[in-house]
Amino acid sequence: MASFSAQTPRQSRVGGDAAMAKPAQRYGQGRFPARRTFAALDLGTNNCRMLIARPDQDGFFVVDAFSRIVRLGEGLGASGRLSDAAMDRGVAALAICAEKLVRRGVDLSRSVATEACRRAANGAEFADRVRRETGIKLDIITAEEEARLDVTGCHKLLEAGDGPALVFDIGGGSTELIVVDTRGDEPQTLDWLSVPWGVVSLAESEARDTADRDDRLSAYARMRGRVSEAFREFAARQNAVHPTFRLLGTSGTVTTLASVYLELPRYDRRQIDGLMVPSEAMRTISTKLSSLSIDERAELACIGYERADLVVAGCAILEAILDIWPAPRVGVADRGIREGILRQLMANDKRR
Numbered sequence: 001m002a003s004f005s006a007q008t009p010r011q012s013r014v015g016g017d018a019a020m021a022k023p024a025q026r027y028g029q030g031r032f033p034a035r036r037t038f039a040a041l042d043l044g045t046n047n048c049r050m051l052i053a054r055p056d057q058d059g060f061f062v063v064d065a066f067s068r069i070v071r072l073g074e075g076l077g078a079s080g081r082l083s084d085a086a087m088d089r090g091v092a093a094l095a096i097c098a099e100k101l102v103r104r105g106v107d108l109s110r111s112v113a114t115e116a117c118r119r120a121a122n123g124a125e126f127a128d129r130v131r132r133e134t135g136i137k138l139d140i141i142t143a144e145e146e147a148r149l150d151v152t153g154c155h156k157l158l159e160a161g162d163g164p165a166l167v168f169d170i171g172g173g174s175t176e177l178i179v180v181d182t183r184g185d186e187p188q189t190l191d192w193l194s195v196p197w198g199v200v201s202l203a204e205s206e207a208r209d210t211a212d213r214d215d216r217l218s219a220y221a222r223m224r225g226r227v228s229e230a231f232r233e234f235a236a237r238q239n240a241v242h243p244t245f246r247l248l249g250t251s252g253t254v255t256t257l258a259s260v261y262l263e264l265p266r267y268d269r270r271q272i273d274g275l276m277v278p279s280e281a282m283r284t285i286s287t288k289l290s291s292l293s294i295d296e297r298a299e300l301a302c303i304g305y306e307r308a309d310l311v312v313a314g315c316a317i318l319e320a321i322l323d324i325w326p327a328p329r330v331g332v333a334d335r336g337i338r339e340g341i342l343r344q345l346m347a348n349d350k351r352r
Helices: 084-103 115-119 123-134 143-157 199-203 213-239 252-262 279-291 294-298 311-324 337-351
Strands: 038-043 047-055 060-069 108-113 138-140 165-170 175-181 188-195 246-250 276-278 329-333
Touching: 038 084, 038 337, 047 084, 047 337, 060 084, 060 337, 084 123, 108 115, 108 337, 115 123, 115 138, 115 143, 123 138, 143 165, 143 175, 143 188, 143 246, 143 329, 143 337, 165 252, 165 311, 175 213, 188 213, 199 213, 199 311, 213 279, 213 311, 246 252, 246 311, 252 276, 252 279, 252 311, 252 329, 276 279, 279 311, 279 329
Parallel strands: 038 108, 108 138, 165 246, 246 329
Antiparallel strands: 038 047, 047 060, 165 175, 175 188, 276 329
């Protein structure tokens, strides 16, 4: 997964980061002259991501983007605090974002932090440091707002159909499940759940990868069990009302597995965003990855050493979801919180 940390189409590079000015990434039809520039920044447990965009007719087009793995939540489960090294990595990434905000002449922006800062005893202190050193004001949002932004950002990719849909976001420190009603112009949230199992927190619940294949498979089964237990009451509540679901996933886990499914030599957002992947194919890939050593996973295209230690935890969460909601297909979205923020900023600005 290291080869696609920016999770964007291949573009020219500026300062070593993915720049998306040529060609512009459109989220709408029919470009019109843009007067204002907006930015959305999402600091998660594992990644720091930012989009800078201008309005399009019924959406927006991206003029710049940034993504870096910072592992802000590394060791958080054991200590309850953000480590000095993790905070330094976060501030370094955010300093680059701050420079881009100025260079691109951003008129209006919002920056949010999620599970790592919510859980950490020193999360607010870290946000104060970020503001002092970079000028960026981080909003530490609730899990409920995180879920709402996810849906706002990706719901247009939901598979057509009757009945409710389930949108899920496998993050670094948490996983959100959101049941939505899609009968109106905008999806309405019927129920939601956030559990403190993401790819970082779940991976840290087990010992590092061992050389023994059976030990790796046993660890994988335990991770699936932890997540399934966390989902149990929510799943029982939903299945009593809605026996089937359409599924849409927005996370590095689903985009990575979709890339493996397509056998891409490198990540290509244009082929992934909006893809429908058979659930059984997702399971087959997950089972294979769980049996491989970390070095074997790192050799696979679209994974790499930077993410090889986390992808199996994401597979365990995804399989736990498919165990409970056995939909025939999984929709894949390479969009979420940042896109949700941009849509909100632009809609509010238009109303004003």
